[in-house]
Amino acid sequence: MLTLYHTPLSINSRRVWVALLEKGLTFELKELNLGGDQFKPEFLALNPFHHIPVLVDGDLTVIESFAMLDYLEAQYPTPPLMPTAAAAVAKVRMVQMATLNELMPAVNPLTRKMMGFGEPDAEAMQKALKQGSLCLSFFAAQLGDQPYFGGETLSLADVVLGTVAPWCEQLGLPLADHAALKAWCDRLMAREAWQTTAPTPEMIAAFRERMRQLMAQRQG
Ligand SMILES: N[C@@H](CCC(=O)N[C@@H](CS)C(=O)NCC(=O)O)C(=O)O
Numbered sequence: 183m184l185t186l187y188h189t190p191l192s193i194n195s196r197r198v199w200v201a202l203l204e205k206g207l208t209f210e211l212k213e214l215n216l217g218g219d220q221f222k223p224e225f226l227a228l229n230p231f232h233h234i235p236v237l238v239d240g241d242l243t244v245i246e247s248f249a250m251l252d253y254l255e256a257q258y259p260t261p262p263l264m265p266t267a268a269a270a271v272a273k274v275r276m277v278q279m280a281t282l283n284e285l286m287p288a289v290n291p292l293t294r295k296m297m298g299f300g301e302p303d304a305e306a307m308q309k310a311l312k313q314g315s316l317c318l319s320f321f322a323a324q325l326g327d328q329p330y331f332g333g334e335t336l337s338l339a340d341v342v343l344g345t346v347a348p349w350c351e352q353l354g355l356p357l358a359d360h361a362a363l364k365a366w367c368d369r370l371m372a373r374e375a376w377q378t379t380a381p382t383p384e385m386i387a388a389f390r391e392r393m394r395q396l397m398a399q400r401q402g
Pocket residue numbers: 192193194195216220231232233234235245246247248
């Protein structure tokens with residue numbers, strides 16, 4: 183039996199959750215409250231670094247969401263989420279890693295600002311917006327006029343970038359500047375896996391309130 187330890191608002195968790203759904207696998211979700219559940223001994227036994235997501239499959243415990251995506255692809259290859267043509271493999275990996283290493287460092291401070299956490303530093307915000315726009319131009323060029331990054335069918339590139347991209351508009355990074363990228367994002371959001379895993383406005387409001395209380399406690 184597959185079990186995913188997660189929280190619904192985590193982008194790191196959501197990419198694995200979407201992959202499980204897209205593969206049509208049967209799995210159990212165990213939701214953690216990151217206000218402390220991650221430090222409980224039973225969870226630390228799964229991940230000593232106290233991070234979600236964690237994927238358990240029988241005797242195997244996997245930490246790190248990208249390792250989970252690779253594991254699912256190798257263990258449950260149908261339907262495939264990795265193309266086989268060499269150039270398409272390179273593109274899928276490029277998009278996955280550029281999301282992690284180039285887009286996320288811009289998204290993180292913009293998210294803190296959107297959520298109203300702390301005083302945003304104007305210079306850092308400008309830098310993040312510039313980096314985010316550069317990323318969107320890069321991704322638009324990689325997508326070209328294909329329906330998905332790997333070609334005609336969904337791949338792990340779509341899963342990884344596609345669980346960050348729906349936030350871009352709200353962060354001040356307009357996907358609409360790139361019509362094909364916007365159409366790609368809309369296509370993903372219409373899929374059942376994206377709809378099932380989409381955070382609701384109530385979840386976002388509850389998260390914002392929890393963080394506000396946490397910050398007040400730290401300052402008090
Ligand atoms: N590189 C890890 C990152 C995991 C991560 O940062 N998880 C965060 C939530 S998004 C977490 O568990 N934070 C709780 C903590 O650090 O105690 C992955 O991709 O799985």
